[in-house]
Amino acid sequence: MKHKSIVIIMLVILITITTACAGNKPLNELPVIDEPKHEQSAESSESQESPELPHEQEHDDENKLTDADNDEAVPEILLPPETDSNGIIIAIDPGHQRNGNYTQERIGPGASHTKPMVSSGTTGVATKIPEYEFTLEISLQLRDELISRGYEVFMIRETHDVDISNSTRAEMAAESGASVFIRIHANGSNDSSVNGILTISPTSHTPFIPALYSRSRALSQCVLDGMIETTGAKNRGIWETDTMTGINWSKIPVTIVELGFMTNPDEDRLMQTPEYQQKLVEGMANGIDFFFIFEFGD
Numbered sequence: 001m002k003h004k005s006i007v008i009i010m011l012v013i014l015i016t017i018t019t020a021c022a023g024n025k026p027l028n029e030l031p032v033i034d035e036p037k038h039e040q041s042a043e044s045s046e047s048q049e050s051p052e053l054p055h056e057q058e059h060d061d062e063n064k065l066t067d068a069d070n071d072e073a074v075p076e077i078l079l080p081p082e083t084d085s086n087g088i089i090i091a092i093d094p095g096h097q098r099n100g101n102y103t104q105e106r107i108g109p110g111a112s113h114t115k116p117m118v119s120s121g122t123t124g125v126a127t128k129i130p131e132y133e134f135t136l137e138i139s140l141q142l143r144d145e146l147i148s149r150g151y152e153v154f155m156i157r158e159t160h161d162v163d164i165s166n167s168t169r170a171e172m173a174a175e176s177g178a179s180v181f182i183r184i185h186a187n188g189s190n191d192s193s194v195n196g197i198l199t200i201s202p203t204s205h206t207p208f209i210p211a212l213y214s215r216s217r218a219l220s221q222c223v224l225d226g227m228i229e230t231t232g233a234k235n236r237g238i239w240e241t242d243t244m245t246g247i248n249w250s251k252i253p254v255t256i257v258e259l260g261f262m263t264n265p266d267e268d269r270l271m272q273t274p275e276y277q278q279k280l281v282e283g284m285a286n287g288i289d290f291f292f293i294f295e296f297g298d
């Protein structure tokens, strides 16, 4: 039966990820990971071109009776179409936009330090694809994947021609009623050999969102673990920092995903293949699933 299969699948996912994704460790005992180098522009950005149309994802159609049902001689009944909606809203922020906005904004509530509202992202060194295009492409795929898993999704942007500051993105995410805020970025480095995936969370002593630290850290861990599992990419760990405007203004658990380094020619090319993009998206979705199993589980 469908429910049995779902339970089995969830158990398998749980067993696979549980060890890594905070499942059996108190949050404050999660492994501390060295701060990786990051383009100083997880917040920055630029732009061009129009986004792909999202492809519709088919739902499994399992409105058939199983053998077990037939054994019970169940009369033919029409089951309602399965919507599988779980009522959880995920906010996705495809990092950057076509044109950066270099007006300054405070990096967090009460902060004196400022950064550009949205600065320019990086560019694929081999593919020449700009980061803002790649982040939207992956975000649209993630949206479809999450919807197929029963989530509702709020997109901060679905085109490149927007002008939305990082603090406004955080406000929009909270106002959407979302439970978590997933910010999608790709990385850059002066060293073209640097590669791999990392996620970013606030620090344990964040002056901006202390109440959100533990859950943001857990979300960052779950999503990172999910992606490492599906992609086999180098695990660059979780970078804890209080310098990201779109994290500091958040009102819900938040993580930045750095999908890989567009400054590494091999990783840049790999990230533009449909097969690898599918792994990235599946990994993120698995991590989000596990975050909620962890949150709501017994």
Ligand SMILES: [Zn+2]
Binding pocket: 041, 042, 043, 044, 095, 096, 121, 122, 131, 185, 186, 187
């Ligand atoms: Zn970025």
